[in-house]
Amino acid sequence: MTPLSQQSVYPAGQRSVQAAAELPSVEYDLIRAHVFSSLVTLVLSVLFGILVATKFTFPEFLGGHGWLTWGRLRYNHTQGIFFGWLGNAFLAFFYYAVPRLANRPVLSRKLGWFLFCIWNFAVVLPGWVLVAAGFSQPLEWAEFPLIVDAFVVLAFILMIFQFVLPFLKARLSDLYVSAWYIIGGIVFTMLAYPVGNFVPELIPGARGAAFSGLWIHDAVGLFVTPFALAIAYYVIPATTRRAIFSHFLSMVGFWLLFFIYPLNGTHHYVYSAIPMAAQKGAIVASAYLGMDVILVVTNLLLSLRGNSGTASKDVPLRFVWFGVVSYLLVGLQGSVQALMPVNRFIHFTDWVIGHSHFAMIGFASFIALGGIAHLWQRIPGTRYNERAMNWSFWLLAGGLTLMIADLTVAGLVEAQVWQSSAPWIDSVRAVASYWLVRTFSGLPVLAGFVLFWISLLTGPKVSAESTSVLSREVSENISVFDGDTSIGQRQPSFAGRFSYVHALIFGAGVGFFALSFLVLAILPGKELADEIKQVAPVTMPALSASEQRGRVIYGREGCAYCHTQQVRSLVADVRRFGAPTEAWETKYDYPQLWGTRRIGPDLSREFNIHPRDWQLTHLYNPRLVVRDSIMPPYPWLFGGSANQPTQEGLDLLAYLQSLGRARQLSGFDQQTSASSVQSATPHMAMASQASARATPPTVPIAMTGGYSDSAPVLHPASNPGDLQEEISRGGTLFAANCASCHGSAGRGDGRASASLLPKPANLTAARFSDERLSSVLWNGITGSAMPPWRQLPTEDLRALVAYIDTLHVPNAAPTTPEATSLNEGKSLFAANCASCHGDTGAGNGPAAGALAPSPTNFQLKEPTEERAWEVLENGVPGTAMPPWQTQLSANQRHALIEFVRSLYGTPQENSRR
Amino acid sequence: MINLIVIVISAVMFALVLVWWRWPAFRSWIEAPKYFMLRQERRFGDRNAARTPSSTYLP
Numbered sequence: 001m002t003p004l005s006q007q008s009v010y011p012a013g014q015r016s017v018q019a020a021a022e023l024p025s026v027e028y029d030l031i032r033a034h035v036f037s038s039l040v041t042l043v044l045s046v047l048f049g050i051l052v053a054t055k056f057t058f059p060e061f062l063g064g065h066g067w068l069t070w071g072r073l074r075y076n077h078t079q080g081i082f083f084g085w086l087g088n089a090f091l092a093f094f095y096y097a098v099p100r101l102a103n104r105p106v107l108s109r110k111l112g113w114f115l116f117c118i119w120n121f122a123v124v125l126p127g128w129v130l131v132a133a134g135f136s137q138p139l140e141w142a143e144f145p146l147i148v149d150a151f152v153v154l155a156f157i158l159m160i161f162q163f164v165l166p167f168l169k170a171r172l173s174d175l176y177v178s179a180w181y182i183i184g185g186i187v188f189t190m191l192a193y194p195v196g197n198f199v200p201e202l203i204p205g206a207r208g209a210a211f212s213g214l215w216i217h218d219a220v221g222l223f224v225t226p227f228a229l230a231i232a233y234y235v236i237p238a239t240t241r242r243a244i245f246s247h248f249l250s251m252v253g254f255w256l257l258f259f260i261y262p263l264n265g266t267h268h269y270v271y272s273a274i275p276m277a278a279q280k281g282a283i284v285a286s287a288y289l290g291m292d293v294i295l296v297v298t299n300l301l302l303s304l305r306g307n308s309g310t311a312s313k314d315v316p317l318r319f320v321w322f323g324v325v326s327y328l329l330v331g332l333q334g335s336v337q338a339l340m341p342v343n344r345f346i347h348f349t350d351w352v353i354g355h356s357h358f359a360m361i362g363f364a365s366f367i368a369l370g371g372i373a374h375l376w377q378r379i380p381g382t383r384y385n386e387r388a389m390n391w392s393f394w395l396l397a398g399g400l401t402l403m404i405a406d407l408t409v410a411g412l413v414e415a416q417v418w419q420s421s422a423p424w425i426d427s428v429r430a431v432a433s434y435w436l437v438r439t440f441s442g443l444p445v446l447a448g449f450v451l452f453w454i455s456l457l458t459g460p461k462v463s464a465e466s467t468s469v470l471s472r473e474v475s476e477n478i479s480v481f482d483g484d485t486s487i488g489q490r491q492p493s494f495a496g497r498f499s500y501v502h503a504l505i506f507g508a509g510v511g512f513f514a515l516s517f518l519v520l521a522i523l524p525g526k527e528l529a530d531e532i533k534q535v536a537p538v539t540m541p542a543l544s545a546s547e548q549r550g551r552v553i554y555g556r557e558g559c560a561y562c563h564t565q566q567v568r569s570l571v572a573d574v575r576r577f578g579a580p581t582e583a584w585e586t587k588y589d590y591p592q593l594w595g596t597r598r599i600g601p602d603l604s605r606e607f608n609i610h611p612r613d614w615q616l617t618h619l620y621n622p623r624l625v626v627r628d629s630i631m632p633p634y635p636w637l638f639g640g641s642a643n644q645p646t647q648e649g650l651d652l653l654a655y656l657q658s659l660g661r662a663r664q665l666s667g668f669d670q671q672t673s674a675s676s677v678q679s680a681t682p683h684m685a686m687a688s689q690a691s692a693r694a695t696p697p698t699v700p701i702a703m704t705g706g707y708s709d710s711a712p713v714l715h716p717a718s719n720p721g722d723l724q725e726e727i728s729r730g731g732t733l734f735a736a737n738c739a740s741c742h743g744s745a746g747r748g749d750g751r752a753s754a755s756l757l758p759k760p761a762n763l764t765a766a767r768f769s770d771e772r773l774s775s776v777l778w779n780g781i782t783g784s785a786m787p788p789w790r791q792l793p794t795e796d797l798r799a800l801v802a803y804i805d806t807l808h809v810p811n812a813a814p815t816t817p818e819a820t821s822l823n824e825g826k827s828l829f830a831a832n833c834a835s836c837h838g839d840t841g842a843g844n845g846p847a848a849g850a851l852a853p854s855p856t857n858f859q860l861k862e863p864t865e866e867r868a869w870e871v872l873e874n875g876v877p878g879t880a881m882p883p884w885q886t887q888l889s890a891n892q893r894h895a896l897i898e899f900v901r902s903l904y905g906t907p908q909e910n911s912r913r
Numbered sequence: 914m915i916n917l918i919v920i921v922i923s924a925v926m927f928a929l930v931l932v933w934w935r936w937p938a939f940r941s942w943i944e945a946p947k948y949f950m951l952r953q954e955r956r957f958g959d960r961n962a963a964r965t966p967s968s969t970y971l972p
Contacts, residue, residue, distance in 0.1 A: 243947040281915025
């Protein structure tokens with residue numbers, strides 16, 4: 001029986017310089033270097049984030065250069081926070097804590113500087129530069145290119161030598177929980193990182209997504225969380241000068257974290273093509289993780305019992321306390337949002353962005369800041385400004401609270417709009433003000449971080465006085481513990497036996513880690529491979545070289561961070577985008593581009609939806625065709641105008657137009673309807689989910705233009721009062737949805753018209769029947785940029801019809817054509833026009849079927865004389881209509897115009913009018 | 914499979930709790946590191962005190 005006081009490294013009362021000299025050395029220079037790097041990269045990363053947020057409101061802001069575009073800045077924002085800020089902060093803490101916890105120095109100072117250089121000058125800096133230059137990997141939390149990933153893995157291997165070896169040389173039974181978190185975090189991240197970053201490049205599509213999902217969560221669960229908790233478990237007792245509540249509970253929490261966290265990953269792909277067993281497993285693990293979070297936080301908060309005064313006065317401890325409480329809230333939020341009834345609404349929305357900011361700033365960054373502030377006061381010769389630190393805390397806490405509340409509400413608003421049949425752009429409009437608030441909320445956060453930095457550079461110099469005060473109080477607490485014989489009676493033999501428990505559980509942890517990949521990635525991947533083999537169309541074409549290059553551009557510009565390529569098995573998704581994404585559709589996707597966020601619509605069915613010139617105009621400047629779009633412009637893919645795409649622009653266009661091609665051309669949906677393939681893919685059917693495939697998969701809202709379903713005929717109100725109201729509302733809708741192409745007055749001269757071919761219709765230059773307007777609004781016009789608008793409520797479509805009716809300006813003095821002129825016109829029409837426009841001018845001539853856009857149906861559209869004259873003189877560029885100036889004399893053209901205008905009105909229409 | 918994993922993890926955790934409850938020696942052994950950590954804090958604080966002159970800093 002050995003009292004603990006006698007086991008201590010040196011007995012109480014004999015503290016001396018001589019004894020202290022036997023202590024392991026601490027690499028203070030490396031601590032300072034990593035702290036400095038962490039704060040530099042933190043401020044830069046937050047600046048990137050504020051630029052990204054600003055672009056939501058001002059998409060043209062700094063939009064002229066590829067290296068400052070939204071997607072690349074977004075990559076650098078998250079990777080900067082992950083590697084630059086948190087990585088350096090954690091490393092600084094390791095250099096401070098490992099010698100204390102292992103009672104041994106880190107392996108080597110030279111290795112430390114080598115690691116510092118690798119981390120900052122082979123990972124963070126080149127990672128940023130390469131991403132800005134367009135070399136990246138479009139995978140969440142894995143955006144740095146593969147060459148950088150290699151250095152990350154090397155860095156983690158070096159960390160094992162630098163930080164884990166000292167612990168292995170120490171007695172395992174003495175290892176404090178912070179040490180276990182440091183060991184576990186380094187070892188498991190070293191194992192998980194290659195799987196998350198390299199495997200999706202080798203395994204395509206849905207199968208690769210199963211691995212990506214694991215890393216998305218492991219990045220937080222195996223890197224951020226363990227190291228942040230290591231700091232919390234260190235700072236709390238070191239500041240309160242009292243041991244944590246229960247080391248046993250802390251170890252239970254530690255092992256639960258490493259057992260459970262890797263099993264969570266697939267909850268990022270709920271309702272996807274990944275087998276339902278894996279999805280549900282991840283959801284169960286997510287709920288389990290919530291219990292672990294409660295356990296850990298309870299233990300940490302109980303460790304603060306009786307120290308509320310200290311927590312409020314000591315700013316570093318207050319940072320840690322805030323982080324611990326955030327960990328509780330964000331952990332429970334994560335568990336809840338993995339549940340299917342919640343996930344179906346909030347996934348892809350800003351709610352999740354709020355959640356990730358809560359985790360990375362509220363939890364991890366606050367604790368890391370607390371850790372840095374704590375250790376900084378204990379490094380002799382440094383400065384510390386408590387007042388500035390206090391202001392830093394309140395700025396950060398206030399800014400973050402506003403940001404999270406704002407993003408959470410914005411997510412709920414987006415979810416609400418997505419569940420409706422409103423156009424996608426309505427969800428963008430609905431949260432525009434929230435995005436502005438989010439941008440402003442970033443300013444106090446940035447100011448807080450800057451002030452934190454200032455607080456480490458100003459104020460009085462830190463000396464050893466404080467640490468000696470701390471030491472005396474710690475001695476008192478240890479003395480109390482030494483007097484407790486029930487605890488102090490520890491037998492060495494027990495210690496020896498129990499030491500193996502830790503090693504055993506650590507081995508089990510590695511086993512569970514491997515198991516997570518087996519259960520959530522390898523087995524589902526095998527199932528998916530079998531399914532692909534079974535149901536994929538035999539003739540599925542691979543991407544062409546141009547499309548493949550376009551795919552790379554799509555990835556490098558961060559398109560996948562706003563546009564998903566996975567239609568989930570949910571009514572709202574199916575109604576809006578078409579049938580749920582099947583695994584086989586992604587079989588050529590190296591790496592997968594499913595995405596985890598929707599700011600713009602899903603693009604997996606983009607084939608045939610928008611024509612070439614619309615796509616190019618949209619890429620050149622999205623607001624030319626969609627007034628309220630917040631998509632960034634990509635002028636560097638063009639030679640000065642939307643009509644001059646570079647090869648890269650053409651490649652991206654080719655890729656966009658290939659999305660969903662295989663599914664549409666293969667007739668897969670018709671086959672599945674006929675043979676009911678659902679029984680062969682039970683995980684996709686989700687029989688328990690009433691929503692699954694409730695809508696016929698072949699009738700999405702955003703169907704290709706010219707879709708030939710018969711449209712409802714929308715007649716405006718006959719009551720003058722109601723009609724006036726409809727016209728007024730139609731004007732508003734027209735300004736919001738149509739004016740960018742058709743112009744504010746409907747003359748076809750909107751901002752986008754310069755680059756669209758055929759030009760948008762001049763709505764003032766023709767009279768349209770209600771049937772024609774209804775058909776165009778419902779189906780769009782194949783071969784033109786006019787999309788279908790059937791996603792608008794019927795009342796809105798009717799209001800648009802009413803408004804467009806008012807745009808037509810009738811001739812001031814209508815003339816009655818002479819019979820001889822009409823006869824001549826009829827003969828000319830039969831000889832020259834009927835092959836396309838049909839004998840009766842209904843646009844159904846023998847050649848019409850091969851033309852897109854279809855020839856005009858003159859029974860439903862009556863052009864003004866001026867417009868008809870212009871068309872006969874010049875033709876209609878972008879359509880099959882040629883100029884007739886040379887073939888027909890002026891008199892003949894005049895006669896033809898009179899005849900064509902006389903065709904207007906179907907029998908029903910005429911009788912109604 | 915996932916159910917099995919969750920059951921196994923739960924069983925391991927409950928086994929640990931059982932050991933903690935039934936075996937006081939385990940309890941004292943598993944709690945010892947938290948005091949070791951505090952002792953180390955004191956030792957390192959003393960070293961700094963020995964090598965650096967005091968200043969006006971007050972925590």
